[in-house]
Amino acid sequence: MNPGIKVTLVGTASNLILSVIKLIGGIIGNSAALVADAV
Numbered sequence: 001m002n003p004g005i006k007v008t009l010v011g012t013a014s015n016l017i018l019s020v021i022k023l024i025g026g027i028i029g030n031s032a033a034l035v036a037d038a039v
Helices: 005-029 032-038
Strands: none
Touching: 005 032
């Protein structure tokens, strides 16, 4: 696999995972700021 494509896929996957974690944390903690940041 092309190194540029691999870096792009890893970056996209990590951003998606962090966004889901922020969304769940914002919902559990009732934090509008975290939910907005996740979106």
